[in-house]
Amino acid sequence: QVDDATTIRYQAAAPPVYDADIIDVYFECQISPPLIDYENRRIIATVSDTANLETLVPFITRSPHSCMYPQDEVVTSFIEPVWYNVTSFDEETEKWWYLIVEGGYVGIEKLFRQTLQISPNPTQGSCHIFLPEPASGNAVISLHDLNGRMLLQKHIPPGTVNTVIDVSSLKRGVYFCRLISENKSVTSKLIIQ
Numbered sequence: 800q801v802d803d804a805t806t807i808r809y810q811a812a813a814p815p816v817y818d819a820d821i822i823d824v825y826f827e828c829q830i831s832p833p834l835i836d837y838e839n840r841r842i843i844a845t846v847s848d849t850a851n852l853e854t855l856v857p858f859i860t861r862s863p864h865s866c867m868y869p870q871d872e873v874v875t876s877f878i879e880p881v882w883y884n885v886t887s888f889d890e891e892t893e894k895w896w897y898l899i900v901e902g903g904y905v906g907i908e909k910l911f912r913q914t915l916q917i918s919p920n921p922t923q924g925s926c927h928i929f930l931p932e933p934a935s936g937n938a939v940i941s942l943h944d945l946n947g948r949m950l951l952q953k954h955i956p957p958g959t960v961n962t963v964i965d966v967s968s969l970k971r972g973v974y975f976c977r978l979i980s981e982n983k984s985v986t987s988k989l990i991i992q
Contacts, residue, residue: 826856828850830845839946856874862885865887899975917989925966928978929960930955930980940952972990974990974991
């Protein structure tokens, strides 16, 4: 029993906020903060040129009260972009996040220590792509939009050091130009005006 002089106050706790966002991404070999596009749920992380894209370990900060698949803090291959599914604990919110890693090299062979040189960049029509070294084997140049969709692909004959691609049919925006030659990969940004 409570007498007249005692006041008991109850304070309701705020309910938890359930969301499914990736807040930050970190790699030990990262050279700049990641670019996080919350509207399109796309993340671009840049690692050093000496990082092996086949064996990166991501450290991902996500919304409180959420879980993620695949898990972070495990060795993951980022040769191709990786999709992460983040789900809130109340299972009402589920978001797919697309993580692109720029820089680095593929495999244990000689590194590509340079980048693709693109000229002109920005461009409106055709552009020249200068390879960091002569193409070997089955070299392929591909152009991808920010969602990772391949929009253009061109096979490069062995020994080629530069080529021309026509991008006049593409919309204005930012794209990624990727060269894959044997077990090596290098990506550069291309802007179409």
